[in-house]
Amino acid sequence: MDELMKNTFAVHVVAASASVALGTTIIYPLDSLTVLKQVGSTTRKQLAVGQVLARVRAISGYSGLYGGLGWLIVGRTFGLGARFGVYEILTAFYKDGREYSYVDVSEALMAGFAAGMVESLVSSPFEIIKLRAQVASASRLLHSSSIAEKSSVSPLISSLLPRYSMNMMSMSNSICILSTLTTKHENLVSALREYPWMMTGSGRPPAVSNVRKPSDIIALEGWRGLWRGLRSGVFRDSIFGGIFFSSWQFLHNAMINWKAVGMDPIPRGDEDVGPLSPLAVSIAAGVSGSIAGAASHCFDTAKSRSQCTVIPKYISMERKLLKWRKPGTRLERLTGIHPADRNLLLNGIRLRTVHCGLASFVVVGSYFLAIDLLAAD
Incomplete structure (x- = not known):
């Protein structure tokens, strides 16, 4: 039994890692365009996708769209592992003692909030290195x-x-x-x-393009620099996780009820209905990812623009000693949004909506495909 559990765990780990790597690689150019559009636009000049693509092609070629891919794959693997792991642990407490294993939409929402917070803490250091590599691909480096x-x-x-x-x-x-x-x-x-x-x-x-390696960030900005923009990142991932899992649970319940129509005898629980097709589950995940990406986009823009700012650790020390107060309203200070970015928070929302939806669809779909292939072996 222990050997079977070990093999099952290894199969799921391999399948999850492969699906995350595949989904991240396929959708990564959209992520690069979204980030560069977010950090490159100003209130006076909004960059178009064509302008961003032309600049990357002129400076780094099309390969520049994949700058920082390795860091994101590693961070996304740990981040998604933390997100789904925390969600499964919390929902296990919800389902404990119930006759039929089910999770309400409200319970999925709260568990998703907590899972998103943990994901943000885990993936933040990898994201800042990834983002600065993306910015470097569209910037002329000074030697x-x-x-x-x-x-x-x-x-x-x-x-x-x-x-x-x-x-x-x-x-x-x-x-x-x-x-x-x-x-x-x-x-x-x-x-x-x-x-x-x-x-x-x-x-x-x-320039931010010259401070993109982990050693450079730590030497100039300190260890805390790896978690720059953490407040907006926590709000972004919490909202994304809560809406993603609650939407996915709602669609899952709807598909289960649709499948149960006309069954004789009438099923008493989800287990009696049977599993849904992998394609239906993948489509539900894609739709949920698009909704969650659109809902959390404002905080994603705030975090991207914050990570694109280089603040030496001695300036941070001076601000702390002088009790420097951050600009903006109380809500903006709480969520990590800079007041100068108020008119830019929705910049690139279409790209990120498509990016999150396709990424969720590919990751979930490839995960089920990998499970089938590994289980068959």
């Missing part, structure tokens, strides 16, 4: 040699802020304003460069 030619950076700044570009005009204008040094100091400019607040306040942080 470190060209940056060194434009600015003179002291050894202390170079070690604390890698790839940091000093703004010499701001440095010159800041002399005698933010310093406690005497104006008769023998080398005032060099001394000011050693000041932490001058390193962050007078300079310009690196």
